Amino acid sequence: MLDSIFFYFFAGVAVLSAGLMVTRRNALHSAVCLVATLLAIAGIFLQLRAEFLFITQIILYVGGIMVLFIFVIMLVRLDAPIHQIRFRLQRFVAVLVILALAFEGVVILLLARKLPGEGLLIQGSAPADKLPPNSEALAKSLFSDYLLPFEIASVLLLVAMVGAVVMAKSRKRTSES
Amino acid sequence: MMSPIHYLCLSFALFLIGCIGVVTRRNVIVVLMSIELILNAVNINLVLFSRIFGDVAGQVFALFIIADAAAEAAIGLGIIIAYFRNRETLLADEMDLLKW
């Protein structure tokens, strides 16, 4: 029962904050709502017994990516956008398309003879201390089976670092007087 | 843990909200943030099935998605800053240089 309380709490916070995020006018409020969503999703990871992913989400996503977003929002701070003539129906059409997608998803769920995931044996359903320790299992597979993707990811991060620095560097004014 | 359908519904809902954000908002930074939300919805799915099947590969994949999202956010924000320096605007409506 504790499980379901935690799940509904985290899921509720996640969906509520996500909804707030896409509707806020102020970009910084959106960023704060995204932080709340990411923390709630980290809670969901913890509930699914993925402890290393929980702390990685907090350190990398909230402590890294959101720092980046918040810095950029503060650097390119603009006043409230002037309402110009624009295709006013765009928002309406977009929401309609998304609702159609959602409706389709619900119809699929209702028409299926079983719910997805029903009847699947949950192999790790023992309490947490009987599961193999999560960080060790993750590290073992990361450094043996998935070593190549790991190295590729590190090269990717290096390229991203160099690229971000190059792109965000200010051009020195070469002409003078 | 709860039955898988709960987590699948949660991840579907977050995915849809992220899609709404990407398609609807004008501010490009909020569009990027909605993309991050979509990636997180996918992560929930991966971790759920990793738990069901007892295979840690799902969590490894989710870890790579987080690393990739970090790289993408960095580059995306760099592009936004460079564009802002040149064009002084952040609204997707006004980024129409390629329009005929």
Next chain:
Amino acid sequence: MSHPVTQALGCVLSISPTMQAVVAFLKTWWVELVCGVVIVAAVPLVAGYVVLVERKLMADMQARLGPMRVGPHGLLQPIADAVKLLIKEDIIPRDADAFIFWFAPVISMVAALTSMGAIYFGPAFRVAQDINIGILFVIGVSSLGFLGIILGGWASNSHYSIMGALRSTAQLVSYETAGGLAIISALLLSGSLKIRAIVDAQSDQHVWFLFLAPVAFFTYLVASIAETNRAPFDLPEAESELVAGYMTEYSGFRWALYFLGEYANMIVVASVATTLFLGGWLRPFSNVRWLDIPMGVLPALLIAALGVYCIYRAGKQPVKVQLGFMWVVALCCFGVAVIYLVPWLVAPLRFAIPGLNGAFWFLFKVAVYIYVFMWLRFTLPRYRFDQLMHLGWYILIPLAIVNIFSVGIAMFLSLELGWNRWLAVMLTTAFTLAVSLLLVRLHDKHASAASSTSAVPSDSYAG
């Protein structure tokens, strides 16, 4: 024969399955709940007294007396400060973003307190039971405090605040990287992220990791000073530079929350360093058996000695109230000393001795670490911001990475090739120190190059 009240309570409690679930929850988790409540209640009080200790130490090192007026030797100063801050007027700047302005100090405090949940203050006193990712949890969650800083700075709608917040966040992020890399060296030596396993590894290897990885300890010391915005890295909140940085527009209780969050963060960082490098709750010379009993009664004797000293000072107080207060403090000291002595005398309570002694030694080491923080604050001048960032990125991070390699090589040499452990450690530490000298030499070259290029006389009216 059950009392009617307990009977009625039993009736009420078994009414609904929810109540039964709540009671079952309380029965399994009551230790953690009590420890959590103690931490949340005690940390602000302790932080207040850490502020007092800092002021008295600062005064001592500056040849003056410090707070003397409120209570004997200023011992009631934190309580007076707390009351003053609580009754101050709550000012919000006019164009400030009200919700974020309200929320930001809360984030700072909550991050620091939550990260305390995973720390073992002694082998028995903890909130979360030895989570698998112990140290990583503490570091990760305490790093969420940056959100409180940057949101508070932005929400204040004042340029001092925003500059201070941006600088502080940049500094935090840089030195957190360096600190995390320094911690990896100690984690290599212990082989696990669990806090209990780290201290047990230090106990098994009969040495504190401070001696096996001194460069890592030094790097973590510097990084933790920068992470908590203490001098000499306190440019973001320096009074002569930025008024008060991100705390400029905060007054009264909100400012108190920020301040307490900063000192709670100091306690967290000191706890992490103590666990990883200073042997956690192990007493000094923990493998020397004949020191078991003398070191075992030492905590009780020290606290009793403190009580005796308080009685001696009580005799010297001119004011009756202060005399009474000192007697109260002395009686509290004696009470604690009795709690420490009772398990030695009463045989069934022997199990409590390691817990109590462990808590004493842990808190003692944390206090020593914080004393070093304060000592550095009163001694060293402040770093300029570009010097600060250069130190973090050009010197500390490469040094921490090289240190990881050297600790790994030392472990390989001693475990696989069978070299003497101390020889391996000394060789690799010498190598790391050589690298650090090289980095400092490059830094000097860079600094002198920068100053030499600006020696060209610049014409202010050009262009």
